[in-house]
Amino acid sequence: MTIPKKLTFLSLVNNSVSSFSERPALGYVGKKSLTYHQVGEKVRHLRDRLIQNGIKKGDKVVLLAQNMPHWGVSYLAVTSMGAVVVPVLIDFTAEEIYKILEHSDAKGIIVSEKQAHKLSGGLPAKVNFAILMDNFIPLSLGNLELNGSVVEAKASQYAVAEKPAGEEPSEHDLAAILYTSGTTGKPKGVMLSHKNILSNAANTLDMQPVIPEDRLLSVLPLPHTYECTIGFIIPFMSGSSVYYLDKLPTPAVLLPAMQKVKPTMMLTVPLIIEKVYQNRVLPKLTGSAVMRTLMRSERLKKLFHRLAIKKINKAFGGHIHFFGIGGAKLNPETERFLRNARFPYAIGYGLTETAPLVAGSGPQHTKFQSTGPVIPGQEMRILDPNPHTGEGEILARGPHVMQGYYKEPELTREVFTSDGWFKTGDLGTIDEDGYLFIRGRLKNVIISSTGENIYPEDIEAVINTEQHVQDSLVYELKGKLVAKVHLNYEEIDKRYHELKESAGQSYHELKESAGQSYQELKASANQLYAQVQEKVKERLEEIQRRVNARLNRFSRLTMIEEQDEPFEKTPTKKIKRFLYHDQKKDES
Helix, strand or coil: CCCCCCCCHHHHHHHHHHHCCCCEEEEECCCCCEEHHHHHHHHHHHHHHHHHCCCCCCCEEEEECCCCHHHHHHHHHHHHCCCEEEEECCCCCHHHHHHHHHHCCEEEEEECCCCHHHHCCCCCCCCCEEEECCCCEEECCCCCCECCECCECCHHHCCCCCCCCCCCCCCCCEEEEEECCCCCCCCCEEEEEHHHHHHHHHHHHHHCCCCCCCEEEECCCCCCHHHHHHHHHHHHHHCCEEEECCCCCCHHHHHHHHHHHCCCEEEECHHHHHHHHHHHHHHHHHCCHHHHHHCCCHHHHHHHHHHHHHHHHHHCCCCCCEEEECCCCCCHHHHHHHHHCCCCEEEEEECHHHCCEEEECCHHHCCCCCCECECCCCEEEEECCCCCCCCEEEEEECCCCCCEECCCHHHHHHCECCCCCEEEEEEEEECCCCCEEEEEEHHHCEECCCCCEECHHHHHHHHCCCCCEEEEEEEEECCEEEEEEEECCCCCCHHHHHHHHHHCCCHHHHHHHHCCCHHHHHHHHHHHHHHHHHHHHHHHHHHHHHHHHCCCHHHCCCEEEECCCCCCECCCCCECHHHHHHHHHHHC
């Protein structure tokens, strides 16, 4: 680890390139990586091209691409010359991307070939150039897509007669504007300075060292600050190697990749490890009466957990010493398994506005259901804690806290106290050891008729431990607690899953295949659908009984109903609750 004396991206690039010159830096799985020296050369090349296109200190440049080695090169090129990078999630629609380009005042965009089609509808007037991230060749703005292939323009089309010198950024200069999809509906442009991001990276390294020999396999989206700071900037600061997939991280792609890379460190969201436990581990540990009896012994349970984790660790490549989990609360049952198995997991808590980490710990210092103490060099406290429970809104202050929301001075003022503390919007407690425990989002808290605080996230954590549950959403309806549940249909009896699919076919398709009359087909389809619905209803009632038996009196559910389609989620796999607000109002 060699932290630059000056916390700017120019200093970071110069420092890491000189310190780790021939070490592998960024690469695709199974292919030769770019060395730190090669990254430095590409950064300089792209920086020159940006200058040729008129980009100067403070100008905004959008990045639109899937995870790839050149994403990091592009990020470093823009920030190290004093311009402002605007990373965009590929989940955004073409319309959303247009709005971000417009709102950010971007003058240019660096886009991958796979994402270039999202620009074919046109670009705002201020955007005067586009560069292909795959090879850093300019694109013709007038014809970004033709017959499915990207059209390249001649480099001379954008060159200027004189190449001005780039300006060195200062620590407090704006480095990035991050537009989050979040769970609140309205995207906001979070402004982070060089010092915001790099101080958080350096302070995190004080908590968890990273060395040049570490290898990371990147599976989360780089535009999200969790993956960007911890999964890209920290490794680059430390001389480590990061590897990217050139396909979606499905199990069929991910598992072979882990065997090739043999990562020592990984970053995930809770959903990934929770589903590994619920779908692969739990059925084997509870699949027979004998195993269920043996699992009643705490000593034997720990032994079986350790045996199970050995197989998981082997599937992960066998060299994991840091398995970071962030972005949402980890299910208690899954965490108990990881603790029993002595798996090197670590949980962190943060937000885009805090670049991102507020609290965290290394695997050796975790505490059950806690996100750890405040990161060194930063501050954290609870606003007006409840005298009985200690609960209150979590506040953060320090060099990692954002400059504000772009073009939103009123909104910025709303999230800061008069003495400069950032209001996270999350509720939590801090114990006597300084460890933070998250209770939930302030805006999600439900007040019962008798005055108790009910946290939907806690109830959802219980529901999601059920074998046949994929996801759940708890909310209040007419004074009652209700849950929507998306079932894991692969785990449900295959016959009824097929019945449901059959019932969902059009009458025309059924008529073509069976040769029956319309009325016969309609009656048959309705009968099939009724059978499926009855089975699903029985399953949901079973889930409700088991869940309510584990909840306190005022947190018990009045009803659980099926959510047919998967919930829409943020990049860190949190349900976009705001999308279901209108739906809930309609129901009431």
